[in-house]
Amino acid sequence: MCSYRLHAEYADSTPLKVRIDTHERYSEQPDDPTADVLAALDLTGTEHLADIGCGDARFLAQLAGSGHQGPLVGIDTSPAMVAAANAVPGVRGVYGSADRIPFDDNSFDTVTARHMLYHLANPVAALREFRRTTKPGGTVAVVVNHPGTCPHTTELVAAHAATYGIGAAETVTMTVDSDTLPALMSDVFGEVRIRRTDNALVFDTPDPLVRFAEALFSFYGVTPNHPRRQAILNDLREDVEDWFAHHPGRTWRDPKGYIVATTVVDHQGSAPAAST
C-alpha cells in the first residue's frame, strides 16, 4: 500500500522540486542541506561517490558542476529520477534500492543518503548496504528530518484527506528520524558525528503554502489520479485563504529541521550480523 503512494510521489520530479524550492525560498533561516553535507564530508573531488535515493540529482549536478573528478553515481527506485541523473553530464543514474544496492562490496569512497532513509521499511538493512558498498576508510553521510517536521502543514493535508475518507492507514509513514537515526547508525558503524539544524517554514501568503501542501498529497493517500484530488485541493485552498483572512499580519510558521549523520567506515570494527 505504502510503496504505491511512494511510487506515486516520485513518479515524476515535480512534487520533490516544489518541496525543495519551498524549503530554499520560505525557510526562516537559510536552508541548505547540501552545504551541510558537503561541510560534513570535506571531499577532495576525486572520490567515487554514490548518492542513494538521488532524486532529481541536483546534489550530483552540483558536484559535477564544481569540478568533482571522481565517478558520480545516483541510485534510485524511481525511473524518472534515474533518468534525471543520467541527464546530468558526468553522472551515471542506476535503478536500485538502498536495501539491495546493485554494486560490489567496497565500491565507493563516499555514500550519501539525503532525505530518503525514512522511506525504507527496514532502514537498518539499507545502513548495512551503505557499509558493505563503502571502502574501508570511506565516509557515509545520512540526512533525516526531525520527527513530526512541518506539523501544521502535514496536519492540514491529513485533515483534508480525512474529510474525503482517506485515513491514516493510507499515509506513508517515516521509519526513521533525527531522534532514532544516531543509535541505528552507531549499531552498524560505530562512532557517528551529528550536525543538527533547526529551522521553520514561514509563509505570509496562501499560494506558496497551498503549493507546498499539494506537493505532500501523495504521502497522505491523495495520489495524482485520485478522483477527489481537485476537490481536496480546492477545499484546502479555501481553508488556507480563510486562515490568512482571519489572521491579518500573521505568518504560518511550521517548525522543521534535520540532522546530517556522518561516519567513517571501518570494516575491522564490529560488523553487525546480516539479519533484521
Ligand SMILES: C[S@@+](CC[C@H](N)C(=O)[O-])C[C@H]1O[C@@H](n2cnc3c(N)ncnc32)[C@H](O)[C@@H]1O
Ligand atoms: C525526499 S526524496 C530525496 C531526493 C534527494 N536525495 C534530495 O535530498 O533531494 C527521496 C528519494 O528517495 C527515493 N527512494 C525512495 N525509496 C528508495 C529506496 N528504497 N531506494 C532508493 N531510493 C529510494 C525516491 O524515489 C526519491 O527520489
